Amino acid sequence: MKKSKRCVIDSDKIISEIRTKKDSYWEKLRQQNALKLFHKVVKEVPAYSHFLAEHNIQPSKIKTWNDFQNVPSITKANYLKKNSLDSLCWQGSLAHPLVFTSTSGSTGEPYYFPRFEKIDREYSVLAELFLSHNKCSIEGPTLVVICFGMGVWIGGLLTYQAFEMASRNNHQPLSIITPGINKAEIQKILKKLAPNFKQTILIGYPPFIKDVIDEAVNDGVDLKKLNMRLMFAAEVFTEQFRDYLAERTGMNNVHLDTLNIYGTADIGAMAWETGISIMLKRLLNKDEALFEEFFPDIKRMPTIAQYNPHFITFEEEAGEILLTANSALPLVRYGVGDHGGVMSFEVVKEKLARLGYDIYKEAQKAGIPKEFVYQLPFVYVYERNDFSTTLYGLQIYPDVVREVLLRKHIAPFVTGKFTMLTKFDHAHDQYLEINIELQKNVQVTDTMHDKILKEIYDNLCVKSSEFNELARYLGNRAYPKIVFWPTEDPTFFKPGIKQKWVQK
Secondary structure, eight states, X not given: OOOOOOOOOOHHHHHHHHHHOOXXXXXXXXXXXXXXXXXXXXXXXXXHXXXXXXXXXXXXXXXXXXXXXXXXXXXXXXXXXXXXXXXXXXXXXXXXOOEEEXXXXXXXXXXXXXXXXXXXXXXXXXXXXXXXXXXXXHHOOEEEEEOSOOSSSHHHHHHHHHHHHHHHHHTOOEEEEOOTTOHHHHHHIIIIIGGGSSEEEEEEOHHHHHHHHHHHHHTTOOGGGGTEXXXXXXXXXXXXXHHHHHHHHTOSOHHHHEXXXXXXXXXXXXXXXXXXXXXXXXXXXXOHHHHHHHOTTOXXXXXXXXXXXXXXXXXXXXXXXXXXXXXXXXXXXXXXXXXXXXXXXXXXXXXXXXTTOOHHHHHHHTTOOGGGOOOOOEEEEEOOGGGSXXXXXXXXXXXXXXXXXXXXXXXXXXXXXEEEEEEEXXXXXXXXXXXXXXXXXXXXXXXXXXXXXXHHXXXXXXXXXXXXXXXXXXXXXXXXXXXXXOTTOTTTOOTTSXXXXXXX
C-alpha cells in the first residue's frame, strides 16, 4: 500500500501566475493536466481501468487533447454507483487520511464523497484572492462568519478550513466564527462581535444570507458600518439580487466585494466569480445583442465564473459540463449534471470587442484594477431542466419570479423564497402555483396579493414570448395562483435545508 502524500500547494506562486499569466498558458495547462491525470487514474484506480475496458478504450492511444475528447464521460449512474467505493479511490483503497461529505440529495439519493486535504488547500487559494481584493483585509482585522450548515455537507467545514489555511499562509489578521444556520446566533455576532473588526465577510447560501441581512436591518443593525463583504455558493442568482444586498449593506463595489462559488460535494470549490466575470454578467444584462453574441441558444442568465487549470479542467459536451479533477476519488470527464459550457479569456475578449466593448476599459469603469483582470478560462452554468416547471409544455424558470420579489416595493413584505409547482384544477386544467414566504409579522392584504400576482404575470409575459402567446390563448387561466406562508412554515420553507424553488 502506497502512503498518502501530504498535499503541497505553493499558493503564492499560483496566485502570482493567476495575476500575470496569459490565456495561452492556461489553455495549455488545462489540456496537459487533464491528460496527465487521465493516465495516472488508469494505472492507479481499479474502477476506472475497468470502465475503459468495458468501453473498448485503449489508454495507450489517448495521447493528444483530441484523443481525450473521445474518452467516454463518467456519471454517478454509469460509474460511481456501479462500483464499490474503495475501487473508485487511489490504489483501490480507503486507507488514506480522508474527510467525507455528502451531496444534498436534492436530485436523488445522497452520495458520500471522500476528499484529501488538497481540496481544502485549493479553496484556500480562492479565499486568498478574495481577501486581497479589499484593502481592509490587509489592514485588518477581518471577521469571517460562516453561515453554511456544519453537518455532513461540504460547504461549512470546507470553507472553514480554506479560510483558516489562507489566514496562516498570508499571516493576515483574520478571525473565523462558525454559527452555521443559527440565525439568532448570527444576529448576535453582527450586533456584538462584528463591530470590533475592520470588515465582516458573511458566507452562505444566497437566500439564507438575504434572510440574515434583512433581519439584521429590521433589528436596527447598521450593516454599513461593518464594511461587509459577501460570499455565496450552491445557486444561480440574479444581478438584481446582488444589487439588493449591496444596497442593504452599503457595499461600495459588487465586483470585488461579492463572490459566488460554483462548487459541489463531488470535488469542492470548482470555479468562482471574479470581478471580470461579474462585470461581464452585468454587461450582458444591459445589452441584448451582447447576450445573443455570447449565448444564442439559451434565454436565461447563467452564473459566469473562472477556474484554475492547476486544479481542474472543464469541458462542454452536448450542452453538459464535464470536469476532470483530482481528489481521493479522482474524476475524469465527469458529468456533474449541470448545463453550461466553457470559454477561454481570449474568446470572451473577442466577443466583447465584436460589439464594441474593450474588456480592460470596461473593467476600469467597474473599478477593477488591471491586476485583478485574470486571464483564466471561463465556465458558465445555468439551471438544469429539473430546476424548472412546465405549463402547457412551456418551461417556467424561478428567475422570473425572483426578479419580482426583489423589487423595492415588494421586498419588505416577502423573504424572496418561494416554491413553484404545476397543478391541475377540478376541470383537469393545468395551472402554475407559487408558494411565497412572508417576512416575519407580515399579513397579506388583498391589495398586496393582487399587486404581486399582477407583477409576476406581467414579468412572465415580458420574459417569455411563449408564455405571452399562451396567455392570449388561456386568458385569465394563465394567471398563476399565489399562496402566502408564514416565515419558516415547514410545508415549503423548513429552516436549515436548501430551498426547493421547484417541486415536481
